Amino acid sequence: NFNNINQQNFGSQDLIGVTSSGGGNRGGGGGMGGRGGGGNWGGGNNFTVGQSAGISKTNAFGINYSNKFGSKITMSGSYFYNQSSNANESFSKTETFSDSVNIFADQNSVSNTKNNNHRINMRWEYKIDDRNSIYYIPSISFQDNQSSSLTNLERYYASNDSLLNSTVYNDAERKGYNVRNNLMYRHNFAKKGRVFSIGFNTTNSRNTSDIITQGDYRFFSYNPYQATDSLQDRFNDNLTKNNSYGANLAYVEPIGKKGQLQFEYNPTIQKNKADQQAFNFDGAKYTVFDSSLSNKFDNTVTTHRGGITYRYQESRDAQFSIGLNVQATEMESERVFPTATSVKQNFSNLLPNAMYRKKFNAKHSVRLFYRAGVNFPSVNQLQDVYDASNALRVSVGNPNLKQSTTQFLGGGYTFTNTKTGHSFFANFFGQTANDYISNSTTIISDSLEVRPGLILTPGTELSRPVNLDGYRSLRSFFTYSMPLKFIKSNININTGFTYSRLPGRFRDENFITDNKVYNAGIVLASNISEYIDFNVNYNASFNNTKSTISDPNNYVNQTAGVVLNLLNKKGWFLQNDVVNQTYSGLTGDLNQSFWLWNAAIGKKFLKNRVGELKLSVFDLLKQNQAITRTVDEKGIVDSRNLVLQQYFMLTFTYNLKNFGTAKKPNRSEEEGPRRFGPGGPAGSGPGF
Numbered sequence: 156n157f158n159n160i161n162q163q164n165f166g167s168q169d170l171i172g173v174t175s176s177g178g179g180n181r182g183g184g185g186g187m188g189g190r191g192g193g194g195n196w197g198g199g200n201n202f203t204v205g206q207s208a209g210i211s212k213t214n215a216f217g218i219n220y221s222n223k224f225g226s227k228i229t230m231s232g233s234y235f236y237n238q239s240s241n242a243n244e245s246f247s248k249t250e251t252f253s254d255s256v257n258i259f260a261d262q263n264s265v266s267n268t269k270n271n272n273h274r275i276n277m278r279w280e281y282k283i284d285d286r287n288s289i290y291y292i293p294s295i296s297f298q299d300n301q302s303s304s305l306t307n308l309e310r311y312y313a314s315n316d317s318l319l320n321s322t323v324y325n326d327a328e329r330k331g332y333n334v335r336n337n338l339m340y341r342h343n344f345a346k347k348g349r350v351f352s353i354g355f356n357t358t359n360s361r362n363t364s365d366i367i368t369q370g371d372y373r374f375f376s377y378n379p380y381q382a383t384d385s386l387q388d389r390f391n392d393n394l395t396k397n398n399s400y401g402a403n404l405a406y407v408e409p410i411g412k413k414g415q416l417q418f419e420y421n422p423t424i425q426k427n428k429a430d431q432q433a434f435n436f437d438g439a440k441y442t443v444f445d446s447s448l449s450n451k452f453d454n455t456v457t458t459h460r461g462g463i464t465y466r467y468q469e470s471r472d473a474q475f476s477i478g479l480n481v482q483a484t485e486m487e488s489e490r491v492f493p494t495a496t497s498v499k500q501n502f503s504n505l506l507p508n509a510m511y512r513k514k515f516n517a518k519h520s521v522r523l524f525y526r527a528g529v530n531f532p533s534v535n536q537l538q539d540v541y542d543a544s545n546a547l548r549v550s551v552g553n554p555n556l557k558q559s560t561t562q563f564l565g566g567g568y569t570f571t572n573t574k575t576g577h578s579f580f581a582n583f584f585g586q587t588a589n590d591y592i593s594n595s596t597t598i599i600s601d602s603l604e605v606r607p608g609l610i611l612t613p614g615t616e617l618s619r620p621v622n623l624d625g626y627r628s629l630r631s632f633f634t635y636s637m638p639l640k641f642i643k644s645n646i647n648i649n650t651g652f653t654y655s656r657l658p659g660r661f662r663d664e665n666f667i668t669d670n671k672v673y674n675a676g677i678v679l680a681s682n683i684s685e686y687i688d689f690n691v692n693y694n695a696s697f698n699n700t701k702s703t704i705s706d707p708n709n710y711v712n713q714t715a716g717v718v719l720n721l722l723n724k725k726g727w728f729l730q731n732d733v734v735n736q737t738y739s740g741l742t743g744d745l746n747q748s749f750w751l752w753n754a755a756i757g758k759k760f761l762k763n764r765v766g767e768l769k770l771s772v773f774d775l776l777k778q779n780q781a782i783t784r785t786v787d788e789k790g791i792v793d794s795r796n797l798v799l800q801q802y803f804m805l806t807f808t809y810n811l812k813n814f815g816t817a818k819k820p821n822r823s824e825e826e827g828p829r830r831f832g833p834g835g836p837a838g839s840g841p842g843f
Contacts, residue, residue: 209798227283239269239270241268242797245266253704258598263306263308265305295335300328305324323546324368336357352403356399361394363394365393366391387543387546396426399423400423401424404419414468415465424456429454430451452488455485460482474512479505482502484504484531485500504529508526567580585630587628591626593623593657593788595663632650657788668786679691692716694713696712698710698711698712698784712737713737717731728758733751733753747782754772755769767809769806779798781797
């Protein structure tokens with residue numbers, strides 16, 4: 156796949172955390188023809204994955220291979236390569252919650268990025284005999300990334316009350332690799348359902364980054380008024396390593412004809428290392444070592460997890476399981492440089508889980524699931540070194556961070572009547588967390604020396620990760636569809652609600668940010684004939700954000716669209732996709748209403764119309780935009796990114812027919828991998 160229109164058929168694995176999803180061809184998402192019904196109207200963009208903000212050029216290549224060696228060994232593998240270059244121009248307006256007056260920031264940025272990614276995956280299976288099997292699944296990934304950006308920022312209380320402004324240039328080169336190995340032995344006993352498995356897994360990764368930051372800053376103070384200028388020219392050499400080793404032992408004992416009891420033990424050890432070195436410019440080279448921004452930090456997490464799970468399976472349509480895991484964790488963090496210090500913490504947790512799935516009849520089915528888990532802080536969150544690569548937004552880690560414990564509950568109900576064409580779907584997902592890893596933020600009011608040689612000037616934002624209770628999230632979605640026989644169409648009505656409760660801390664005062672999003676939409680899709688196809692749709696989203704230390708903020712996004720496709724008996728076709736996108740409640744000139752009109756004309760020919768020649772135009776009116784809002788515990792960010800606008804494309808498509816009948820999948824292939832029981836290595840428990 157080679158293109159310059161933001162399409163990426165093979166997703167690139169982001170090992171070093173530099174690429175982001177978003178943007179794409181249109182502000183409202185999707186591609187031309189993507190919402191039309193029927194299969195006679197040419198290809199859409201259904202095979203693509205998310206793109207970065209901006210305009211991207213992509214070169215991607217992939218190959219799959221499988222073979223069988225004798226009667227006992229099978230192998231499959233794949234190689235994917237992804238090369239992309241991205242150019243973006245962005246504007247963002249940030250509102251940071253404060254206990255007195257909220258702080259605003261306007262930012263303009265121009266950036267360019269080049270990224271290369273290689274992925275190799277393999278799977279070996281050795282079937283020793285009918286009762287014994289060995290699986291080996293290795294994978295390796297490489298990534299290198301070069302990026303540069305120029306950013307102008309102004310932070311202020313009001314338009315005539317500026318705190319600071321800056322111009323910062325960044326040039327970075329990042330590289331990383333990740334190697335994984337999974338090895339498992341499985342034995343089936345003579346008694347049906349009795350299974351034992353043992354597995355080992357390793358993960359080894361290494362990331363490096365070389366970053367040059369050149370900044371020109373001006374800080375303002377009042378009573379009396381004073382403007383202070385500051386220059387920055389620094390080189391950062393960063394290295395992080397991760398080595399993880401684990402094992403998984405599982406034993407399944409049948410209980411009666413329909414029950415199973417599984418015992419499992421999973422020990423793991425994870426070693427993380429971070430080495431951050433900063434050098435200031437001496438007029439010729441970056442040779443002046445800056446110990447105030449340098450750090451060496453080691454972190455080791457040792458976990459022992461054991462559990463028991465009971466599963467009852469009356470049939471494929473009626474299943475139930477309940478289990479309990481006990482987990483003991485030791486987390487040790489050690490600062491090696493600049494001064495030696497260490498922190499050791501021990502945690503113990505009871506982690507229950509449950510699942511229920513029932514298909515009552517051909518129309519009604521329900522599923523419920525619950526699980527508890529833990530999340531550990533990353534080595535970057537733990538190391539207490541100051542990151543001043545952006546002198547206006549300085550961050551520092553916290554070696555005293557604890558693990559976060561989570562509770563997750565989800566479920567769904569499905570009703571389908573194939574005779575009448577009516578259907579209803581309801582889904583919900585909820586999560587809570589104790590010791591949620593959030594941020595403690597402050598705005599420096601007076602010059603502050605946080606480490607010998609490192610002085611933060613007034614107006615600088617300083618953040619530090621902390622554990623806070625009170626995190627909640629809820630996501631629900633409901634949809635109902637029915638036929639409208641008098642116009643040979645289907646109508647689909649959907650609604651949803653998303654809620655997040657984000658704890659934060661500002662100037663040592665805890666606060667809560669509540670974000671509520673209400674969605675509703677309707678789609679009318681035709682089923683008149685193979686020659687006429689239309690789709691009329693409308694969707695509205697209302698976003699309400701309220702903080703305990705700030706006034707509420709509301710935002711509305713509305714999307715209305717029409718898709719009309721016409722095909723005559725001679726093979727000529729015409730496609731139209733018109734969408735109106737309206738934003739209101741955002742900051743500044745980001746409140747917009749624009750039209751996106753995509754159109755195409757073409758001809759189907761050859762026997763059985765397997766050939767197609769099409770001329771298409773994207774964004775006929777040149778109005779496309781990409782506008783987003785992001786909410787976290789610190790505040791609200793409204794942003795606009797460079798987006799792909801009008802282009803014309805001539806395409807020829809030849810549809811290959813199916814030359815054979817695919818093998819009917821066996822039961823395990825239909826159901827996919829399961830986490831219960833030492834089955835296939837893809838789903839045999841926490842170790843895999």
